[in-house]
Amino acid sequence: MKIGNIELGDRPIFLAPMEDVTDPAFRLMCKKFGADMVYTEFISSDALIRLVNKTTQKLSICDEERPVAIQIYGRETDAMVGAAQIAEAACPDILDINFGCPVKKVAGKGAGSGMLQNVPKMLEITRAVVESVKVPVTVKTRLGWDANSKIIVDLAERLQDCGIAALTIHGRTRAQMYTGEADWTLIGDVKNNPRMHIPIIGNGDVTTPQRAKECFDKYGVDAVMIGRGSIGRPWIFKEIKHYLETGEELTSLSFEWKMQVLREEVLNSVERLDERRGIVHIRRHLAATPLFKGIPNFRETRIAMLRTESVKELFEIFETIKPAEVSE
Structure with missing residues (x-):
């Protein structure tokens, strides 16, 4: 084309x-x-x-x-x-x-x-x-x-x-x-x-x-x-x-690999703007990602994730989200 x-x-x-x-x-x-x-x-x-x-x-x-x-x-x-x-x-x-x-x-x-x-x-x-x-x-x-x-x-x-x-x-x-x-x-x-x-x-x-x-x-x-x-x-x-x-699904992208991509998105956004505005900007991506779909009892984690304005706190929350918890 x-x-x-x-x-x-x-x-x-x-x-x-x-x-x-x-x-x-x-x-x-x-x-x-x-x-x-x-x-x-x-x-x-x-x-x-x-x-x-x-x-x-x-x-x-x-x-x-x-x-x-x-x-x-x-x-x-x-x-x-x-x-x-x-x-x-x-x-x-x-x-x-x-x-x-x-x-x-x-x-x-x-x-x-x-x-x-x-x-x-x-x-x-x-x-x-x-x-x-x-x-x-x-x-x-x-x-x-x-x-x-x-x-x-x-x-x-x-x-x-x-x-x-x-x-x-x-x-x-x-x-x-x-x-x-x-x-x-x-x-x-x-x-x-x-x-x-x-x-x-x-x-x-x-x-x-x-x-x-x-x-x-x-x-x-x-x-x-x-x-x-x-x-x-x-x-x-x-x-x-x-x-x-x-004609086949790509199965090699692990949960942790995808989490690392989200971390990179956060850091790119913070670098382009500043810490607070960068995290606020990236919230739409974190709220929309299908990566967290199916995780039981995730509501409180989601709320905390979308409220923080600190990269350190956000990444600490990321660390609590384990691939074993995901139902796919």
């Missing part, structure tokens, strides 16, 4: 852009475990053109994580064009436009998946951004605004006509947010539309190697994007790649 001139291999697996998750350290970790392409956190075009320091910091990428995409969002054409040009100067391999974020503070203002209610504006922005930069431009969006407006099959053609190099589709509507099950049927319909010639990337509820393989085999997508399934489990890319290559 290729996006523009970027070769991504056969059945590639991507790390989805996620706010407060896909910082440089996490992207590098996922890359180390086999992610074929990673995305930055999504970046506000309005904040970027005003050169807000916290926003411009999100443009920081390094060669070790390539290929890497910078993702921007917004609702005004001029701001999106300006942001695209600033982002291009950071030398990403790909520039991605977010038309999929469902959260109220984004979609409620007409950006992200809010653009699904204003398709002419979406197309205007897409066309303008494509024309304003030389780097390949891609789009990430959803099936539609709600169950009564699943417009993705037609919309995909229109976005392709704007000159995008690939399209990522999350298999939910904006109204669904992250509830219910992702519907890959329409993603497959887009991919199998004979008028579509750009790569189609599927996203939504891929949390196992078996499901990743099924999405390639059943729906024919060119790539699979992993979002929430990687939080607290960056080794999912290693598991999926092994399964795609061998």
Whole structure:
């Protein structure tokens, strides 16, 4: 599979852009475990053109994580064009436009998946951004605004006509947010539309190697994007790649090996921020990891783990969690 001139291999697996998750350290970790392409956190075009320091910091990428995409969002054409040009100067391999974020503070203002209610504006922005930069431009969006407006099959053609190099589709509507099950049927319909010639990337509820393989085999997508399934489990890319290559589950990753990965995540976060903020930042990963699922009487340990602001205390808690206690 290729996006523009970027070769991504056969059945590639991507790390989805996620706010407060896909910082440089996490992207590098996922890359180390086999992610074929990673995305930055999504970046506000309005904040970027005003050169807000916290926003411009999100443009920081390094060669070790390539290929890497910078993702921007917004609702005004001029701001999106300006942001695209600033982002291009950071030398990403790909520039991605977010038309999929469902959260109220984004979609409620007409950006992200809010653009699904204003398709002419979406197309205007897409066309303008494509024309304003030389780097390949891609789009990430959803099936539609709600169950009564699943417009993705037609919309995909229109976005392709704007000159995008690939399209990522999350298999939910904006109204669904992250509830219910992702519907890959329409993603497959887009991919199998004979008028579509750009790569189609599927996203939504891929949390196992078996499901990743099924999405390639059943729906024919060119790539699979992993979002929430990687939080607290960056080794999912290693598991999926092994399964795609061998047809067998990867059983060599021990409980202690995975715990060491979590320790590394904690230390990376603390190094990037500081001890208190770094631990607060990583709590989402610790709360989401499936590693602790099935441990009996774990509630008090979880509470203590998510309350501490000290690396020493957190690691001492980690030491009390033994692999023999895990029921798998």
